Amino acid sequence: MIPEKEITIYDIAKSLNISAATVSRGLKDHPGISKLTKKRIFDAAKDMGYRFNSLASNLRRQRTNTIGVIVPRLNSSFMSDAIAGMEQVANQAGYNLIISQSLETVKKEVENSLTMFNNRVDGLLVSLAYNTQDISHFEAFIKKGIPVIFFDRIFEHIKCPNIIIDNYQAGYEITKHLIAEGGRRIMHVSGNQSRNVYSERFRGYRDALEEFNLPFSDELLIVNNLTALEGIETAVQILSMEKKPEAVFVSNDTCAVACMLELKKQGIKIPEDISFAGFNNDPIAKVVEPNLTTINYHGEEMGELAANILIRHLTNNLEIGPAHTTVLGHELIVRQSSTKKII
Amino acid sequence: MIPEKEITIYDIAKSLNISAATVSRGLKDHPGISKLTKKRIFDAAKDMGYRFNSLASNLRRQRTNTIGVIVPRLNSSFMSDAIAGMEQVANQAGYNLIISQSLETVKKEVENSLTMFNNRVDGLLVSLAYNTQDISHFEAFIKKGIPVIFFDRIFEHIKCPNIIIDNYQAGYEITKHLIAEGGRRIMHVSGNQSRNVYSERFRGYRDALEEFNLPFSDELLIVNNLTALEGIETAVQILSMEKKPEAVFVSNDTCAVACMLELKKQGIKIPEDISFAGFNNDPIAKVVEPNLTTINYHGEEMGELAANILIRHLTNNLEIGPAHTTVLGHELIVRQSSTKKII
DNA sequence: ATGCGCTATGCAACCGATTGCAAAACTTGA
DNA sequence: TCAAGTTTTGCAATCGGTTGCATAGCGCAT
Structure with missing residues (x-):
């Protein structure tokens, strides 16, 4: 099966006894080409099985x-x-x-x-x-x-x-919410601080704490890659803490959910013992029990x-x-x- | 800020007093070009800020x-x-x-x-x-x-x-599992039957029923688009059935989970009253309570x-x-x- | 007739890398 | 020194659509 030769505007031009320029313009519906000619061009193109060659067009127009x-x-x-x-x-x-x-x-x-x-x-x-x-x-x-x-x-x-999105504001709001629900000792699990999304959310969290005169200490911040695996590690870390947090704000849902599930497995009650908030509103947030408070993000x-x-x-x-x-x-x-x- | 002119192989050729063909070959590490010439070409290309033009190359080679x-x-x-x-x-x-x-x-x-x-x-x-x-x-x-x-x-x-994947086999296995767990009246929620994945899974389900001499009736099959919304509708439909199924095999997890959650909300116990199985092993399957039996699919x-x-x-x-x-x-x-x- | 203004079309030069074939440059051996 | 062989390089056509500019064709008014 030899692939038949590609039809070009030159072939169409030849078959209609016009120039390739006219065919090109006709196909692009250029105003300078008469209705009749356009119709003949389109018909011929269809008949002959022409396909537009964007490679050539791209090269000439310097656009892709x-x-x-x-x-x-x-x-x-x-x-x-x-x-x-x-x-x-x-x-x-x-x-x-x-x-x-x-x-x-x-x-x-x-x-x-x-x-x-x-x-x-x-x-x-x-x-x-x-x-x-x-x-x-x-x-x-x-x-x-x-x-x-x-x-x-x-x-x-x-x-x-x-x-x-306004990550600062979102971090602030969600932390404020956790405070309003009675949290005093609120942990934050975040990602790489050189990435805007995480540093901004952290900043919002810090400012919310400050506004309510809640102390922040390094112990309250965990920075990792926010994977499910690290969520489990975080849970282990929380379990080993002498003074456990009353609330945890995790910077994404995947990590939050993994952490929650692990804590639940170890007998921690959520939200009674520790309340949780995530970020992103992934599908799992609506499914995990208890459903995860989070920031929705379009x-x-x-x-x-x-x-x-x-x-x-x-x-x-x-x-x-x-x-x-x-x-x-x-x-x-x-x-x-x-x-x-x-x- | 006028974007400066693009450097082409011709420019490189001119600056080195060689031909464009040689430059082209040199850049492609063609064996026929001497080491020295290649080095000079690469250096010049770097110096002059040359960037390869795949548009031209694509056109010429008729590949993209x-x-x-x-x-x-x-x-x-x-x-x-x-x-x-x-x-x-x-x-x-x-x-x-x-x-x-x-x-x-x-x-x-x-x-x-x-x-x-x-x-x-x-x-x-x-x-x-x-x-x-x-x-x-x-x-x-x-x-x-x-x-x-x-x-x-x-x-x-x-x-x-x-x-x-072997959708037939997967549908068969999962149905057989539901039967082994005591299901007799097993429903199946599927998608458009003209799509192989759904018709095959359905076929597997049918054959498993047959193997265990379990009757199939149209009432046991629901065909929809397997969205979360339709999962809820399916739950409503199940609730309205006189003789409820003992197990439900849904052809994807999204729909299965939505259906489960709705049934739970209406007081149905899973798996005690109705057991469930999905398909795909989406993240939500591992999170929903009870965790969803499903087919993992790479x-x-x-x-x-x-x-x-x-x-x-x-x-x-x-x-x-x-x-x-x-x-x-x-x-x-x-x-x-x-x-x-x-x- | 002549000229003006339009519309419709054609000419030919691009865009820039690739490659078959030819030929130049260089090596080597006699 | 010359021929044959090898390595390295160049020529020029090619891919196919686009577009500035020129020109042909036609209607119409003077």
Whole structure:
């Protein structure tokens, strides 16, 4: 089965006795081409089994209609929501998504950004790896005027718009809630403090404690990678504490749930002995018993918004002016894990 | 800030007084180019800030090093795992992933496949939408010799390799387990029967019933879209049944969990009154109380395998011979939702 | 007739890497 | 010194759509 030759606009041109330029314009619905000619072109294209060659078009136009996406992991509830949102918007606008994951390592993030650069994506949507400290690997894009937009795990840069939620405020609210429910000794389990999301939530937590004159000590803060495994370790650590906390605010749901379950297994009553709060509103938060108090966070919306902002830049060919931060709303969702009284 | 001119191999050639052909070969580490020349080329490329232009390369070579992925949804636990697996393998092998979702509609699936076709992906990895009945939209690929590989939700086609688990066997095992635990009247909640995964699981369920001489009646089968919402509806339906089932096998975990929770809310005891089993081993299965018996299903591995098979085809330029079905293993994971005795 | 203004189409030069074939440069042996 | 062999490099066509500019064709008014 020899794959038959590809039909080009030249073939169509020849068969209609017109020029390739006219065919090109006709297919693009250029106003300068007469109705009749257009119809003949479209008919011939269909007849002959023409397929548009975006490779050639890309080369000539120096654009790819492709958006690069770099995220820490694809398979987290939040990220897959965000990507689903991006895909919808991008698809609608005629863009493709090239997706890669850094697996939380700077090395892969750098490699991926280089691939994206060589593949000449028109723009980039990025959520940073756990310990990316500088973003020099994105400078090449910035220098060329290729928009780089950060979402969720961001880096402040004058040329990079970013989209976040108010992590400080969310951390503050949830801590305040735990205090209102009677917590005095409130622990916080957080991630790498060089990442905005975690340091901001921590800051909110600290400020809430301070506002209510509650003391903070290093013993109350655990920093890890917020995996389920580390949730269990955290539980062990809590069990070994002389003075146990009355409440725990964990910076993501996965870790919070694992920790809760382990504590339950060891006979701790939640929320009676220790109340819990997480972050993200993953599906498991609604399922664990008691249901987990958490911050709801619109992944899909964030993805859509990021894609929209990028595409707006691309279609209007905007200079990336002094960068713009978009703050999306979030909601404290109070569930049984943090309410001492039965609802 | 005027973006400075792109450096091409011609610029490098000029600066070194050699030909562009030599530069091209040098950069590709072609054996015919001397060590010294190569070094000079690489140095000059670095100095001048050259970046490889894959657009030009793609056009000339008629390849894109890009793999298209079409899935029903990006944000399901299984799919995001599968995609994560694909990304790793593809990335490793120097391929990019273009990802799109059909949102379970044939219309979008067709559109997306057309986009992929025009964008000249080198191959396609597909998991079909809920009610895709024919795959004529993939014929164009097949005719051109572009490999199309189905995974999980497949379609039998002589030219398309596919990767699945043994859904029949899994459905059979899980039903048999429910029977062994004392179930006689066992319901099954399934999805669209024209999709292999659901019809096969149903078939396994039927055969298990038959083997143990348990009667099947239409009342025992509910077909819906397996969403959480429909899980709740299913619970309502079960509550209204005169003769309630002793066990329920639901074809995914999301729906199973929603149904369980609703029944619990209405005072049904699980597994004492009704035992439950799901499918997929989503994170929620391990968290819901009682923990949900389910089939574990290696999404990431399936993604990796699909990508590997595709890439092997691409690098060896294999004819897609009589299609090859790869069956991945699965495991029945027994948890408390189906075990009458306390563990 | 002549000229003006429009519309519709064509010319030809891109975009930049790749590659078959030819040829130059260099080695080696007689 | 010359021929044959090997290594290294260059020529030029190619991939196929796009687009600035030129021009042909036509209607209409003077």
